[in-house]
Amino acid sequence: MSRIVKILKYLSGDRNRSSTGWIAVFFIRFVIASLLLYLLFMKFGIHYSRLICRLAGPVLAIFNRRVIMSKAVLITEDIALNPVVFLSLVIATVNIPVIRKMRGAVIGVLILTAANSLTVAMAFMSYYRGSEALWTGTEFFNITINFFLPVFLLFVLLPVRSVLAGTGASRDK
Numbered sequence: 001m002s003r004i005v006k007i008l009k010y011l012s013g014d015r016n017r018s019s020t021g022w023i024a025v026f027f028i029r030f031v032i033a034s035l036l037l038y039l040l041f042m043k044f045g046i047h048y049s050r051l052i053c054r055l056a057g058p059v060l061a062i063f064n065r066r067v068i069m070s071k072a073v074l075i076t077e078d079i080a081l082n083p084v085v086f087l088s089l090v091i092a093t094v095n096i097p098v099i100r101k102m103r104g105a106v107i108g109v110l111i112l113t114a115a116n117s118l119t120v121a122m123a124f125m126s127y128y129r130g131s132e133a134l135w136t137g138t139e140f141f142n143i144t145i146n147f148f149l150p151v152f153l154l155f156v157l158l159p160v161r162s163v164l165a166g167t168g169a170s171r172d173k
């Protein structure tokens with residue numbers, strides 16, 4: 001039992017990580033955080049999807065169009081998981097103070113939510129206009145925010161130089 005406690009302490013600590021040990025800790029923490037956040041998403045994700053759809057409404061209203069909620073929720077199935085990925089990355093990152101992580105997490109989720117809402121609005125506009133070019137642009141934007149934006153936000157919103165140093169020698173407070 002004491003071995004399990006030692007492992008949990010090792011995984012939960014962020015300070016004084018060796019330059020090679022932080023990679024394994026990052027990976028283990030990322031997997032655990034992803035599983036736990038995905039379970040939460042399975043239970044409460046529909047509320048986030050509806051929020052994305054509602055936030056797309058004002059953008060479409062500019063063009064005198066509206067969101068059809070039943071269709072919009074289907075669109076969000078593909079894009080609503082990027083906050084889970086981003087938050088898993090934030091949780092897994094070592095050598096960063098908790099306050100800094102929380103601030104980065106909140107800002108990142110807000111940015112991802114805005115990008116997801118814009119994707120829904122673009123998908124509806126491509127449908128309303130019958131534009132294949134706009135649909136292609138929407139798909140490209142969707143791929144970008146799903147695969148690259150969470151990682152990009154991690155590097156921008158957290159002091160990555162301390163993470164890459166591995167030992168935490170140059171930390172931002």
